[in-house]
Amino acid sequence: MIPMRGLWTTARVRAAEERVMARVPAGSLMRRAAFGVATAALELLGGKRRVGLLVGAGNNGGDALWAGYYLRRRGVAVRAVLLAPEKAHAEGLAAFRRVGGRVVDRLGEVDLVVDGIVGLSARGPLRPDAAEHVAHLDAPVLAVDLPSGIDPDTGAITGPAVRAAMTVTFGCLKPVHALADCGEVRLVDIGLGPELAGPDLAELDDAEVGAHWPVPGPQDDKYTQGVTGVAAGSATYPGAAVLATGAALLATSGMVRYAGAAADGVRARWPEAICTGSITDAGRVQSWVAGPGLGTGLSAEAVLRTVLEAGVPVCLDADAITMLANNPDLWDARDPDTPVVLTPHDREYERLAGEVGHDRVAAARRAAEKFRAVVLLKGHVTVVAGPDGRVLVNRASGSWAATAGSGDVLSGLIGALLAARLDPVLAAGCAARLHAVAAERASGGAPIPASALLAAVPDAIRALRSG
Numbered sequence: 001m002i003p004m005r006g007l008w009t010t011a012r013v014r015a016a017e018e019r020v021m022a023r024v025p026a027g028s029l030m031r032r033a034a035f036g037v038a039t040a041a042l043e044l045l046g047g048k049r050r051v052g053l054l055v056g057a058g059n060n061g062g063d064a065l066w067a068g069y070y071l072r073r074r075g076v077a078v079r080a081v082l083l084a085p086e087k088a089h090a091e092g093l094a095a096f097r098r099v100g101g102r103v104v105d106r107l108g109e110v111d112l113v114v115d116g117i118v119g120l121s122a123r124g125p126l127r128p129d130a131a132e133h134v135a136h137l138d139a140p141v142l143a144v145d146l147p148s149g150i151d152p153d154t155g156a157i158t159g160p161a162v163r164a165a166m167t168v169t170f171g172c173l174k175p176v177h178a179l180a181d182c183g184e185v186r187l188v189d190i191g192l193g194p195e196l197a198g199p200d201l202a203e204l205d206d207a208e209v210g211a212h213w214p215v216p217g218p219q220d221d222k223y224t225q226g227v228t229g230v231a232a233g234s235a236t237y238p239g240a241a242v243l244a245t246g247a248a249l250l251a252t253s254g255m256v257r258y259a260g261a262a263a264d265g266v267r268a269r270w271p272e273a274i275c276t277g278s279i280t281d282a283g284r285v286q287s288w289v290a291g292p293g294l295g296t297g298l299s300a301e302a303v304l305r306t307v308l309e310a311g312v313p314v315c316l317d318a319d320a321i322t323m324l325a326n327n328p329d330l331w332d333a334r335d336p337d338t339p340v341v342l343t344p345h346d347r348e349y350e351r352l353a354g355e356v357g358h359d360r361v362a363a364a365r366r367a368a369e370k371f372r373a374v375v376l377l378k379g380h381v382t383v384v385a386g387p388d389g390r391v392l393v394n395r396a397s398g399s400w401a402a403t404a405g406s407g408d409v410l411s412g413l414i415g416a417l418l419a420a421r422l423d424p425v426l427a428a429g430c431a432a433r434l435h436a437v438a439a440e441r442a443s444g445g446a447p448i449p450a451s452a453l454l455a456a457v458p459d460a461i462r463a464l465r466s467g
C-alpha cells in the first residue's frame with residue numbers, strides 16, 4: 001500500500017458532508033469550519049487588528065461571516081463586502097452584525113482579507129464584480145476552502161482568481177490544493193474522515209518518496225538491484241544519452257547499460273556504464289528507457305520495437321512518443337503484460353492523444369486508459385495516471401526544471417526505479433518528486449542547466465531519505 005496525502009473531488013466531498021450533516025446539529029459544521037478560519041486569521045494578523053471579508057452568495061460566504069463573528073469576539077475590527085447581499089448567508093450575517101461587524105461597499109485599508117467569495121460550487125474564473133474587488137488588494141489573503149476563481153477539481157485558472165497566502169480547508173484536501181498555488185494549506189477536521197473512502201488522487205510527500213527509494217541490502221550485488229538499459233541519444237543528440245544514463249546511474253546503485261550511437265560520449269562521461277553501439281548486443285536488463293534524442297527514423301523505430309518486445313518495464317519519452325504517435329502500429333511489438341511509462345510534455349501528449357485541455361488529471365487518465373500505460377504528464381504540476389485509475393500529482397515548488405534536457409534526466413530516474421522493480425505508478429511519482437527537489441536544490445534561486453539538476457540527484461535523494 002502507498003501511504004500518501006489523499007485528495008477528494010467535490011462530488012465525493014459533498015456526499016460525505018451530507019452524511020455527516022444528517023447526524024450533527026444544523027450549522028455546527030459551518031461554525032467549526034469558521035472557527036478554524038478565525039484561528040488562522042489571528043495567526044496571520046500577528047497582532048494587527050483590521051480584517052476585511054469578501055462574502056459570496058453561498059456557504060463559503062457563510063464561513064467567512066461566521067469567521068468574522070469569532071474575530072469580532074476577539075476584538076478584531078471586521079468589515080464585510082457582500083457580493084450578493086440578498087443571498088448572503090442569513091444566520092452568518094445576523095451573527096456578524098450582532099457582534100458589531102460592519103457591512104461596507106468597499107473593503108478599504110485592512111491588514112488581512114478573508115476570501116469567502118466562492119468555494120466548492122465554483123465554476124470558472126471570478127465573475128467581473130468579484131474580480132473587481134480582488135484586483136486591487138494590498139493585504140494578504142486568507143482563502144476559505146480554496147482561493148476563489150480556481151477550479152476546485154482541476155486547479156485550472158482561466159481568468160481572474162484570488163492569490164492566497166494561506167488556505168484553510170475543511171474535512172479533507174481537494175484536488176485544487178495540490179494542483180494550484182493555494183499558499184500554505186491548513187486542514188480543519190469537521191468529522192468527514194469516517195465518511196470518506198479512498199481518495200481520487202494523491203500526492204507523495206518527501207518522506208514517502210525517501211522511504212520508497214531503493215537501497216541496497218547486505219545480500220545485494222550489482223545485478224540483484226536491477227540493471228537499467230538506456231536506448232537514447234544519436235550522433236546529432238549525444239547529450240540526451242549522457243543525461244539519461246547519468247540519471248539512471250545516480251538514482252540507484254546496481255548497473256546501467258547504454259546502447260546506441262552516443263556510446264563514445266556516454267563512456268567518456270560515465271566510465272561505469274556498460275556501453276555498446278547497438279541494442280542487439282546490449283545484454284540483459286530489468287528495464288529500458290527509450291526515446292530521448294533517439295531520432296524518429298527507421299533505425300530508431302527498430303530500437304523502439306526491440307525495447308517493447310523485451311518483456312521488461314519500459315519508460316518511453318520524447319522521440320519514442322513521437323514515433324508511437326506517428327505510427328501506432330509500433331504498439332503491436334509490446335507484450336500486453338509489459339508495463340509502459342509514457343512521459344509526454346503537453347505537445348507530445350497532443351501528438352499522442354489530442355488536446356490536453358484545462359483538466360490535466362482527466363487528460364492523463366484518458367491516455368493511461370487508451371494505451372494501458374502509466375502516463376506521466378510533465379509540467380509545473382506533474383500528473384501520473386495509471387491504467388488502474390490511480391493518480392499521483394506533484395507540484396514543483398519552483399520552475400527551474402523548465403530547461404532543455406531536464407526531461408532526459410527524468411526518464412533516466414524512472415528507468416532506474418523500474419529496474420529496481422518499483423510499481424510503475426510509484427516509480428513515475430517518486431521520480432517526478434525527486435526531480436523537482438533536485439531542481440530546487442541545484443538552483444538555489446538561479447537558472448541551472450540540466451546537467452546541474454542531474455548533479456544534484458544524490459543530494460536530493462539524501463534529503464528525501466532523511467526527511
Ligand SMILES: NC(=O)C1=CN([C@@H]2O[C@H](COP(=O)(O)OP(=O)(O)OC[C@H]3O[C@@H](n4cnc5c(N)ncnc54)[C@H](O)[C@@H]3O)[C@@H](O)[C@H]2O)[C@@H](O)CC1
Pocket residue numbers: 017018021029030031033056057058059060061063117118119120121122123124125126127130144145149170190
Ligand atoms: N456543506 C458543508 O457541510 C459545509 C460547507 N462549507 C462551505 O460551503 C462551501 C460550499 O458552499 P455552496 O455550495 O453554498 O457554494 P459556494 O459558496 O462555493 O458558492 C456560492 C455561489 O457562488 C457563485 N459562484 C460560482 N462560481 C463563481 C465564480 N467563479 N465567481 C463568483 N461567484 C461564483 C454561485 O452563485 C454559487 O452558487 C464550501 O466551499 C465551504 O466553504 C463549510 O461551511 C463546511 C461545511
Ligand SMILES: Nc1ncnc2c1ncn2[C@@H]1O[C@H](COP(=O)(O)OP(=O)(O)O)[C@@H](O)[C@H]1O
Pocket residue numbers: 318345378379380381382396398399400401402403404405406407408409410435
Ligand atoms: N514550469 C515548470 N516548473 C517545474 N518543472 C517544470 C516546468 N516545466 C517543465 N518542468 C519539468 O521539466 C522537465 C522538462 O522535460 P521536457 O519538456 O521533456 O524537456 P527536455 O525534452 O528538454 O528534456 C519535466 O520533468 C517537467 O515536469
Ligand SMILES: [K+]
Pocket residue numbers: 060115116117118119143144145146147148
Ligand atoms: K474561497
